[in-house]
Amino acid sequence: MSRYSRHIVLSEIGQAGQDKLSNAKVLVVGAGGLGCPVLQYLTAAGIGTLGIIDHDFVETSNLQRQILFGTSSLGINKAIAAKARLEDLNPTINIQAYPKKLTHLNALSLFEKYDIIVDGTDNFRTRYLINDAVILKSKPVVYGAIYKFEGQVSVFNYQNGPSYRCLFPTPPKDGSVANCSEIGVLGVLPGIIGTMQANEVIKIVLGFDNVLSGKLFCYNSRNSETVMLKISKSESAFEKVRAGRETFKNETSTAICESHIAEISAEMAFQLDNVQFIDLREQDEKPLVAISDCLQIPLDNLEKQLDEIHSEKKIVLFCQTGIRSKKGVTLLQNHNFNNCYSLKDGASAILNYLKISTQ
Amino acid sequence: MDLKIKYFGLLAEITLCNEEVLEFSETTISEVLEVLHNKYPSLRDKDFQVAQDLEIVSKDSIVSATEIALLPPFSGG
Structure with missing residues (x-):
């Protein structure tokens, strides 16, 4: 029996419906709590072309809910780790991984290539970006969002239906909704909400009636x-x-509770997996910092030497005091390096850390 | 008139309940919200939409239902 025999035997799907699934192109933004179950079911269902965009890296605290990843994925970009797992699940489909951040610069050309967009992001900035880009590109978006034990699902911009901004016209006031800090979430909740999103994608592809457009489904896992x-x-x-x-x-969408330049302490920097340090100081600047995985590229040369930097690594820039390294982060971000940090207090912080940690 | 008010997400953490029945004499949604803001001052800084009879409505609407839900945006994923 074929891989899709349980679909094909359903009179509502049949071979014709399965062909629609294999001709469909779906882009999933965010391979996190929501994105993982969406991707898992869409891959299993035989969606022919599946795009995954995520700039983040797998961490241990993700494994409680991000079901595509295991301990072997730690430190790997989520889009790339998800693709590897999904290709094992279904090698017959085409999976594209985009290990970068969705931005106003790349959203329109990326959405152009897909029929349906899935919003599995974890911040308002990207949710509003997705909303605006799907309107400009006339694509439906399958929306899901979670908060602790509660979830929301809807389909926006589908067949003349409402958009996310029809529900929430403008992003919430800065800091009024805790999202960046770890407020916690029941691990199974994104599994439920993401699976419902996958279901809506399949309904849209198959042309079913009663797509969840014009309606917001709200679920509370505590009281069912x-x-x-x-x-x-x-x-x-x-x-x-x-x-x-x-x-x-x-x-340059104003980030909500998300600083554009991430500063990192020396202690935290040395705990990162798959990290590339870059010393942005001039060659003659002291003190000398001798650590492994460290490139020396003075800030003025950074733009010319971008091809020496591996974009799939976490990049920690440092200088003498932490000012040039912030400029460096901005420069790298403008060139689509998405996991860059500026080391707080510069070279001396590294030396202090090394001194303390070897005592 | 008794109104059942339902709170979603972080709003329920402010009110310490998922729903409650309160008596109102107010005629518009925004007047009802003003009463709730006085009862729960932290609600005032929060963004949320209001649903009346399971339909998202503008805050200028006249109260016509017996159940009102306050729905904040969720960002998590």
């Missing part, structure tokens, strides 16, 4: 309550996005 709320379309929410078409790419 579900609520379905009706969402109306707001034409003005669409018009505002369309009016910004020309300037979309220039937007």
Whole structure:
């Protein structure tokens, strides 16, 4: 029997429906708690082309819910680790991994290549970016979001239906919703919500009626309550996005509770897996820092020597005091290096750390 | 008039309940919210939408249901 025989035997799917699945192109933004179950079921279902974009790396604390990863994936980019697992699950489909951050610069050209976008991100900045990009590209987005024990699912921008901005017109006030800090989440919850997202993707591809558009499904895993709320379309929410078409790419979306330049202490930097240090100081600057996995590229030369830097590694930049390294992070981010840190307090912090840790 | 108010996500952490029944004499959603803001001052800084009879409505709407839900955006994934 074929891989998809349990689908094909369903009169609602059949070979014709399975062919639709194998012709479908779906992009999953975020391979985390939501993205993992979405990807797992879409791969198993035989979605022909599956894109995965995620700039983050697998950490031990992800394994409680991000079911595509194991201890062997630690320190590996999530898009790449997910692709490796999914190719074992179903080698007959085409899986594209994009180990980078979704930005205003790359979103439109990436969305162009896919029929359906899945929002499995963990921050408002990217959720609004996805919303605006799917409107500009006329693609449906299957939305899922979670908070501790509760989840929301909907399909936006589908067949003239409402968008995310019709529900929540503008991003919440800075810091009003805890999301970056670890507030905790029940591990099984993204499994439930992400699986529902995968189900909506398959319904859209198969052309089923009753896609979850114009409705927000809310689930509470503690009391098993579900609520379905009706969402109306707001034409003005669409018009505002369309009016910004020309300037979309220039937007440097204000990050919400997310500092653009991540500073890291020497202690934390040495705990990172798969890390590349870069000393941005001039050759004659003292003190000398002799550590392994360290490139020496003065800040002025950084842009010319980008090909020496491995974008799949975590990059820790340091200088004398921590000012040039911030500039370096911005420069690398502009060249799509997505996991860069500026070392707090510069070279002396490294030497102090090494001194203490060897005592 | 008795209104059942349902709280989602972090709003339920402020009110310390998922739902409660309160008596209101107010006529619009925003007037009801003003009463809730006074009862739970921390609600005032929070972003949320209001659903009436399971439908997201504007805060200027007239209260016409017996159940109102306050829904914050979730960002987690």
